[in-house]
Amino acid sequence: MPIRTNADGLSFEALVSEQGAVSQLPSLQRFEARDGTALAYRHYPSESPTALIVLHGSGTDSKYLATFAQALADAGVAMVYTPDVRGHGPSPQRRGDIDYIAQLEDDLADFIYHIKTENSVVSQVVVGGHSSGGGLAVRFAGGEYGHLASAYLLLAPYLGHDAPTVRNNSGGWAEPSVAKIIALSLLNKLGVTSLNGLTVLRFNLPPEYRNGSETLAYSYRLMTGFNPSNYRDELRSINVPSLFLSGAEDEALFADRFEPTVRPHIPDAEIVIVPGTSHLGLLVSEEGIEVVRHWLKGL
Template sequence: MTKVALRVFIFLLVSAVIYLSIAGFLVVSDQQREPGQEKKSLAFDELAIDGKGLPELKTFPARDGNQLSYRFYPAQSEKVLVLLHGSGWHSRYLLPLAEFISSANLAKVYTPDLRGHGHSPVRRGDIDYIDQLVDDLADFVAQVRNENPDSLLIIGGHSSGGGLSLRFAESEYGQQADAYMLLSPWLQYNAPTIRPDGSWATPYTRRIIGLSMLNHVGIDWFNDRPVIKFDMPEEVRDGTETLSYSYRLNRGYAPRDYKKALGSIKQPLLVVVGTKDSLFLAEKFEPVISQYTEADVELVDGVTHLGVVVNPAVQPVVKKWLRAFAR
């Protein structure tokens, strides 16, 4: 080895040690903590819905052999909607909107409990690898397609469920959907739609940065570490909530790049946001989304972040859109 080559090798080795040391320090130095009271900004009382008419849970096999849960709302319709829940909860709270769509025969509705969530997940708040939620959704879509071979298939999601819908759209499976419906969707932590003073989550920012650095060089050994906690009041908990996410679940629940994800959607797209959303700036969605794709962006006056799913004021918007498009 020449002196120049030796110097280059030493420089690279020292750089790698420094890089890994910084990443490791960020991961271990960010201690777990409880969400602060100032983070409480969701109208959780809206989750107190009557569970009457809630379909029983069914299961479908994912590619790894695990049985994952979902609910089904039948309808006399040639449209099918797979509707994804947001962070911390599961398919139960989607009942009001799913039941309305079903009973009006606008679409058959499937509401899966995403891996790591629901009544009895294998590991609450964790998955095996970052893109497992997308793979699970692809497996579920395959089953739904098999059951409804001639139907238009819509992928929809609320909040982080909207983020997962976007991640699905930018994946190899994205063109399997005939349309997308996003309800107060999570785009990205630094998107213009984020309200600076609104959050119900406490991220471990240094740990996220450190783990991102490690993943950038192919080290994913620590992706099971928790990186975010959610503040859900005791009075609305029933033991089926998910209050903490691992790095890999948190990453997999959002698009890689919301700009590219939106740009990949060539199908009909509906985006609905309430003007009283405490997490997102409703007026920012149309100018942001219109830069990358065509979409019907509807703002519903007086509706909150959770209300965009449970408030009847949203139903006419969804009804009009579902009736408007066909093949």
């Protein structure tokens, strides 16, 4: 099947079943968040005492992470967990929306507690994410629960619309309602949050990749909670091992700008660019997976 891109060049080859992800897909399991909601995740078992959580990017769910997660589990460097972020997946309680901006951080903290409770051999938890999932991991690092992670794995992380690493509209993937976002941001600063359920962001997923489980629009509170609040401050809060991995041919981000953007805030970060690799292709890149495997083994 030929690689399909949207009008602005974002490639979706890693979402195609030919990549082998579907055949490796574990069944969805569920854990209970603090508000009583049952949230879904996939588990890739391993003998390793390291638990790696990988958060998916915007508009989709945990399925496309299967090849990446299975490869690391098979290598014995981590048991891997890929949750469906609240508001996403085959049957979310409310697609494209959450109850309050900090809810995704609370969910992730609850998930870490669930993993440790269910598996007593876990010695360390690595929090990771791809694209917006990486942005959520960065936000988590700078929040009240950041200490729960022993390390951070940031895969082409979205650091926010004002970060120098981000291309215009993420390479054509995202369509923000800028005026509405600005207005809601001002209202939130005044303490007015009653309009945070309004839709402010849409995504350009080609029709042939849609199966009903995609999430093509976000409310203001979901968009805000899925991104870093202030990437500079949140990066500075990371004082544990961290790996930033991106593809040289990333259509949504500027891979060569991670070094000057991240290094001033995390001097000891490992920052690696994988040659010939796209934004989504990073998750099925053998070279990229090998970099992560080696890094996890060294923790």
